[in-house]
Amino acid sequence: MKALRVFGVLLLHVALVMSSTQICQDVEKSGCSIITCGAPGKDGEKGEKGERGIIGLPGFPGHPGPPGDCKDSVCEDLQSKLKALEGQLKAQQTESFFFKGRARSSDKIFLSDGDQGNFNEAKARCTNAGGQMASPRNSDENKAILSINKQYGFVSYLGINELETPGIYRDPSNEVISYTNWKENEPNNYQGIQENCVELQNTGKWNDIVCEAKRLIICEFFISRG
Numbered sequence: 001m002k003a004l005r006v007f008g009v010l011l012l013h014v015a016l017v018m019s020s021t022q023i024c025q026d027v028e029k030s031g032c033s034i035i036t037c038g039a040p041g042k043d044g045e046k047g048e049k050g051e052r053g054i055i056g057l058p059g060f061p062g063h064p065g066p067p068g069d070c071k072d073s074v075c076e077d078l079q080s081k082l083k084a085l086e087g088q089l090k091a092q093q094t095e096s097f098f099f100k101g102r103a104r105s106s107d108k109i110f111l112s113d114g115d116q117g118n119f120n121e122a123k124a125r126c127t128n129a130g131g132q133m134a135s136p137r138n139s140d141e142n143k144a145i146l147s148i149n150k151q152y153g154f155v156s157y158l159g160i161n162e163l164e165t166p167g168i169y170r171d172p173s174n175e176v177i178s179y180t181n182w183k184e185n186e187p188n189n190y191q192g193i194q195e196n197c198v199e200l201q202n203t204g205k206w207n208d209i210v211c212e213a214k215r216l217i218i219c220e221f222f223i224s225r226g
C-alpha cells in the first residue's frame with residue numbers, strides 16, 4: 001500500500017517535469033522569455049536593415065562670414081554701427097507706415113504720409129487717392145487733423161479756400177463752410193496779397209496763405225457706416 005503511494009507520487013513528479021519541459025519549448029518557439037529555462041543559447045544571426053529614421057534637429061549656426069572691405073577697427077566699428085542703424089531705420093519706417101498720420105472723427109478718417117506740397121499738389125494727391133483735402137466741419141474734426149500735424153511736426157493744408165469767390169470760403173465739394181476756427185486777425189490777405197488757401201497752424205487755429213506755399217498734405221476719406 002505504501003509502495004503504491006510512493007509510486008504514485010513518483011509518477012506525478014515525472015508528469016510534471018514532462019509538462020514543464022513542454023511549456024518551455026512552446027515559450028521558446030513563440031520568442032517569449034518570461035520563464036527562464038536553463039542557460040541562454042548563442043546569439044542569433046544579424047537581422048535585416050531597419051527603416052529610415054525621422055529627420056534630426058537642425059545643426060548649430062555656422063561661423064561668421066569673412067569681414068567686409070574694412071582695413072581697420074574704426075571702419076569695422078562704423079560698419080557694424082551702420083548695420084544696426086539700418087535695421088532700426090527699417091523697423092521705424094515700418095512702424096511709422098502703420099501708426100503715423102492717421103486720425104479718426106465720426107464718419108471721416110484723415111490720412112497723411114508726411115509729404116508736403118502746394119495746394120494743387122495736395123488736391124491732386126488726395127483726389128487721386130479717392131479722397132479730398134482735409135476740411136473740418138466741426139471742432140472734433142479740427143482736433144483730429146491737428147493731431148496729424150503734431151505727429152509729423154508740420155503745419156498742414158486744409159481743403160477750404162476762396163479760389164472761386166474771393167471772400168467766401170468753400171470746402172472741396174464747393175459748399176460754403178459754416179464752421180470756422182480763424183486765428184485772431186485772420187483771414188487777412190496779408191499786405192494786400194490774395195491768400196486764397198488755408199493752413200491749420202499747430203495751435204489749431206486757421207490762417208489764410210498763398211496757394212503756392214508748401215504745407216503738410218492731409219486727406220480725408222468718408223467711412224460708410226453699415
Ligand code: MMA
Pocket residue numbers: 186188190195207208209210
Ligand atoms: C505771415 C503769413 C500770413 C499771416 C501773417 C500773420 C508774414 O505773413 O502767414 O498769412 O497772415 O503771417 O502775421
Ligand code: CA
Pocket residue numbers: 186187188189190195207208209
Ligand atoms: Ca493770412
